Amino acid sequence: MGRRAREERQEKREDKAAKISKNKRKTNLMATGILAVIAVIVGYSVFVFMTQVDTSGALGAPDGAGRLGDEHEHASLLVRIFGDKLDFASPAYQIKSSWIHFEDSDGTTIHRHSSGVTLGDLFDSMGFTVNDECFAFPDGREFCTNEDYSLKYYINHKSVGNIYDYVLEDDARILISFGPETPEEIEVQLIELDSQMIKG
Missing domain, CATH: 2.170.130.30 (Ferric Hydroxamate Uptake Protein; Chain A, domain 1)
Structure with missing residues (x-):
């Protein structure tokens, strides 16, 4: 009975370790996916900001002004x-x-x-x-x-x-x-x- 109990405990530990490992992989994959989505959003925002031509809606932009920084x-x-x-x-x-x-x-x-x-x-x-x-x-x-x-x-x-x-x-x-x-x-x-x- 002692041997069988040890084997069952060992199986439970291995199952628990496998579950923890599976959960860690799942969490890491989710975190990587979220970071990738954030990187895409930031990249797109930077692209839109850098290629923006119309300043008519920009705060404080004078009438007829070009893109801020297009001349100095x-x-x-x-x-x-x-x-x-x-x-x-x-x-x-x-x-x-x-x-x-x-x-x-x-x-x-x-x-x-x-x-x-x-x-x-x-x-x-x-x-x-x-x-x-x-x-x-x-x-x-x-x-x-x-x-x-x-x-x-x-x-x-x-x-x-x-x-x-x-x-x-x-x-x-x-x-x-x-x-x-x-x-x-x-x-x-x-x-x-x-x-x-x-x-x-």
């Missing part, structure tokens, strides 16, 4: 109001839009990260109003052309009527000047603009 251009900006330089290095003006912005506490180099993004989009993102007559700060201060003072825009030393729809090109130089400046004083501001380093 840099330009220099100088704004003088009655001779005083506006400093965009302040945190209040840094990276307000992923598409076009100032960054790294640099207030002179504009970074454009998408095609179709304009200077108007830059100023809109910071709360400024810019048009052919006025340059207005987010706090409501306005500097508008009148009998005594004028708002002037220059792109690469050429006078332009408005910069709102301008899509900056790499190494462009943009001057915004408001006040009673003479052509000679504007030339001094343009020389200052040319001396600003474009960081990219």
Whole structure:
């Protein structure tokens, strides 16, 4: 009787070990299957994100903007109001839009990260109003052309009527000047603009 009981116990142990081994294999196969499904989902999501072209529904995307990252251009900006330089290095003006912005506490180099993004989009993102007559700060201060003072825009030393729809090109130089400046004083501001380093 002792021998038979030992054999039965041995068979039960072997059956139990076989069941445990079978359950482990089943669990491992299920885990592998789940991980494979997760990998496929993540891979597909990355593919869709990387090939996405339409940014019209993207949060904060300006109208007409291309895919974020499809271009990376840099330009220099100088704004003088009655001779005083506006400093965009302040945190209040840094990276307000992923598409076009100032960054790294640099207030002179504009970074454009998408095609179709304009200077108007830059100023809109910071709360400024810019048009052919006025340059207005987010706090409501306005500097508008009148009998005594004028708002002037220059792109690469050429006078332009408005910069709102301008899509900056790499190494462009943009001057915004408001006040009673003479052509000679504007030339001094343009020389200052040319001396600003474009960081990219």
